[in-house]
Amino acid sequence: MxxxxxxxxxxxxxxxxxxxxxxxxxxxxxxxxxxxxxxxxxxxxxxxxxxxxxxxxxxxxxxxxxxxxxxxxxxxxxxxxxxxxxxxxxxxxxxxxxxxxxxxxxxxxxxxxxxxxxxxxxxxxxxxxxxxxxxxxxxxxxxxxxxxxxxxxxxxxxxxxxxxxxxxxxxxxxxxxxxxxxxxxxxxxxxxxxxxxxxxxxxxxxxxxxxxxxxxxxxxxxxxxxxxxxxxxxxxxxxxxxxxxxxxxxxxxxxxxxxxxxxxxxxxxxxxxxxxxxxxxxxxxxxxxxxxxxxxxxxxxxxxxxxxxxxxxxxxxxxxxxQRIKIHSDSSRVWVVFVNEDMKKIATSIASQLRLKGVAAEVDLTGKSLKKQMEMASSSRYVIIAAPKEYADNSVIVRNMKDGSEKQIKIESVLNNPRSSLQL
Incomplete structure (x- = not known):
C-alpha cells in the first residue's frame, strides 16, 4: 500500500x-x-x-x-x-x-x-x-x-x-x-x-x-x-x-x-x-x-x-x-540469555529487574537456541548467561563481548549494584 x-x-x-x-x-x-x-x-x-x-x-x-x-x-x-x-x-x-x-x-x-x-x-x-x-x-x-x-x-x-x-x-x-x-x-x-x-x-x-x-x-x-x-x-x-x-x-x-x-x-x-x-x-x-x-x-x-x-x-x-557520527550504540545494553527452557523464566526476571535499576536489558521472547541468542547479543557489551549449574549456586555467568572473557557473579550482586558489577 x-x-x-x-x-x-x-x-x-x-x-x-x-x-x-x-x-x-x-x-x-x-x-x-x-x-x-x-x-x-x-x-x-x-x-x-x-x-x-x-x-x-x-x-x-x-x-x-x-x-x-x-x-x-x-x-x-x-x-x-x-x-x-x-x-x-x-x-x-x-x-x-x-x-x-x-x-x-x-x-x-x-x-x-x-x-x-x-x-x-x-x-x-x-x-x-x-x-x-x-x-x-x-x-x-x-x-x-x-x-x-x-x-x-x-x-x-x-x-x-x-x-x-x-x-x-x-x-x-x-x-x-x-x-x-x-x-x-x-x-x-x-x-x-x-x-x-x-x-x-x-x-x-x-x-x-x-x-x-x-x-x-x-x-x-x-x-x-x-x-x-x-x-x-x-x-x-x-x-x-x-x-x-x-x-x-x-x-x-x-x-x-x-x-x-x-x-x-x-x-x-x-x-x-x-x-x-x-x-x-x-x-x-x-x-x-x-x-x-x-x-x-x-x-x-x-x-x-x-x-x-x-x-x-x-x-x-x-x-x-x-559525517559518520556514531550515536547508535548497543555497547551499554546488556543481553540476558538462557541455556534451556527452564532458565528462560529466570533470564526474563533478571532482565526485568535490571530495567528497574535503569540498565538497558534485552531478553529473547521466542525461545531461540543459545547460539541464536548469542548472535542477537553480539553488539552488546555484556551478556548474562542463566545456566542450571551456576543458578544452583545463585550465580550467573557474565561474558565480556569485547574480549570474550567470562566470570561467575552472584545474582544478588548483579541485581543490587548492576553498574558496578557489570562495569557499565
Missing amino acids: DLPRGMRDIEPRESSTIEYVRQRFVETSNLFGFQFMEPSPIELVSVIETKSGPSIKNEIYYFTDKGDREVALRFDFTIGLTRYAVSQKSMRLPAKFSTFGGVWRYDEPQKGRYRFFHQWDVEIYGEPNIESDAEIIDFTSKFFASLKLQNIVIDICDRELIESHVRNIFKSNSDSVVSDILRAVDKIQKKRKQEIIQEYQGKGYSVSDLEKVLEFSQIKGTPKEIEKKIDVSRLQNWNKILQLFESLKNRGVENIRINFGIVRGLDYYSGIVFEVFDSSSDLGALVGGGRYDTLTKAFGRNDLGATGAAGGVERIAHSIEH
Missing part, C-alpha cells in the same frame, strides 16, 4: 537519530534558560496569512473544518509561538521559548525534505537588542557542537543593510522593488546567475543594476576581510554587525562569517538574519533565523521585538549520517 506523495515512515534507525537531536536540543535549551512548550498543531489560516500572505495556501495543508472555518496544519513554529507570546500581556520579558516537533508543508519533496518533517525552534521576545540576536546565534552554535557536527558555518547578514544597498543601486524607495530584488539575491544560492538575470530582465529590471546587487551578494568573510574589499562606511547598519561579531567573539563563537547573500526569503525579517551550513554537504541551509519585529507588530504588539531560529531535523540527521 502506498503513502501520499512526500510522506514516509520514519524507520527505527532514523527515528533514533531524531531522538538524539531532540535530546541534545532540550539539553542546550535548558542550559540557555529557554522554556520548552508546544504550540497548537492546527492554526487558523487567517493567522498564518498574517505572517506569509494569502499565497501561503499554496505551500500548506489546509481545509475547512465542520464549523466552516479555514484551518491549517502548522507549517512552522514561529507563527504559533509568536501568536502565543503576543497574547501574554503580563509575560515577563525577555521571554525565551523553545519547541521541537513535526510540521507539514505542501511543497515539492526534495533530498532531505519531505512534506512532514521535524523542526526545532528557539525564540526570544522582548525589547530589540543585539544581545538577543547574539544569544540565538550562540545557542545555535553550541547546539551543533553538542551534536558533534564538524564543518558548521554560520553566515550572518543584516536585512536593513541589504535593503538600503538595493535602494541605492536601483534608486528606488519602492518596497515591492526591494522585495523583488531580495528574492533574486535569495535565489542566487539555488540557481545560476544568468537564469536570474534573464528572469528579471523580463520583468523590466536593469541588467547592470541587478548584476551589481548579485555581485555584492557574493561577498563573504570576516569584518576585517570585507573592510579590505569594499568601502563599508556607506553601508547602513555596518556598526551593528560589528557589535554582533564582538558579542559572539566574547561568547566564544568562532564559526561565523558575514555573507551578503543571506537575506532570508520571507518579508517579515527586519534586522539581523543568518543561516547555518554544513560545508561538507550540498543539502543547503540546516538552520535559518533572524530578527522579525514586523511580525509581532502585525499581531498588534508594537512594543514587542522578536528574534529566533529554526532548523530542519531530518537535514541535520542527514549531516550526522554523512
